[in-house]
Amino acid sequence: xxxxxxxxxxxxxxxxxxxxxxxxxxxxxxxxxxxxxxxxxxxxxxxxxxxxxxxxxxxxxxxxxxxxxxxxxxxxxxxxxxxxxxxxxxxxxxxxxxxxxxxxxxxxxx
Amino acid sequence: xxxxxxxxxxxxxxxxxxxxxxxxxxxxxxxxxxxxxxxxxxxxxxxxxxxxxxxxxxxxxxxxxxxxxxxxxxxxxxxxxxxxxxxxxxxxxxxxxxxxxxxxxxxxxxxxxx
Numbered sequence: 703x704x705x706x707x708x709x710x711x712x713x714x715x716x717x718x719x720x721x722x723x724x725x726x727x728x729x730x731x732x733x734x735x736x737x738x739x740x741x742x743x744x745x746x747x748x749x750x751x752x753x754x755x756x757x758x759x760x761x762x763x764x765x766x767x768x769x770x771x772x773x774x775x776x777x778x779x780x781x782x783x784x785x786x787x788x789x790x791x792x793x794x795x796x797x798x799x800x801x802x803x804x805x806x807x808x809x810x811x812x
Numbered sequence: 813x814x815x816x817x818x819x820x821x822x823x824x825x826x827x828x829x830x831x832x833x834x835x836x837x838x839x840x841x842x843x844x845x846x847x848x849x850x851x852x853x854x855x856x857x858x859x860x861x862x863x864x865x866x867x868x869x870x871x872x873x874x875x876x877x878x879x880x881x882x883x884x885x886x887x888x889x890x891x892x893x894x895x896x897x898x899x900x901x902x903x904x905x906x907x908x909x910x911x912x913x914x915x916x917x918x919x920x921x922x923x924x925x926x
Contacts (some may be wrong), residue, residue: 710852733912744816744917746900747857752912790854797860797868798908799845800915804854 704734704789715811718768720778722789722806731793786810814839818903818918825925831889833921842908844886849900862908897925898909
């Protein structure tokens with residue numbers, strides 16, 4: 703089955719770019735997702751990418767997909783303190799459920 | 813407003829007691845899911861349901877039970893058989909199928925068992 707790996711922590715300064723990386727094992731997932739979780743709250747979908755795309759840009763967010771290396775990344779431009787949260791990448795399981803990585807905690811220092 | 817609600821936000825129980833966590837959605841979604849979140853562990857799937865009166869075990873179903881008698885509701889019971897029940901529990905819903913369908917999450921219930 704799908705396995706999704708992420709680094710656990712990332713610290714950046716306000717105004718810098720953040721890059722959160724993710725690797726996955728099952729290339730059959732049609733869509734790959736990035737979710738954001740603020741402290742003590744549920745998850746919100748940030749963006750997703752279709753598996754036949756290399757890149758998707760949405761305002762400050764850029765998603766890059768390297769299918770050959772099974773590598774997904776999320777770049778946040780001009781990172782703000784409000785971006786501090788846990789970011790999860792996820793692939794789709796065979797029954798429609800999502801399979802999440804362990805999450806990357808992004809800390810933004812003023 | 814359409815959305816998914818979980819109650820209560822915080823729940824405290826003594827060891828050996830069963831406890832039921834509520835999850836309700838008014839998004840008209842067929843599919844509903846329960847995840848458990850532990851620090852540094854990400855989200856793990858407990859149970860899911862693609863349609864009323866049907867549900868499937870996820871990766872960590874032992875010690876949990878669910879029912880899906882109504883489309884809007886998917887309650888989770890944490891039984892005394894669950895060895896380590898203290899965790900943050902998240903419910904989600906989506907359109908059933910395999911498209912890009914977004915999963916909408918509730919705000920979560922933090923369960924503490926002592």
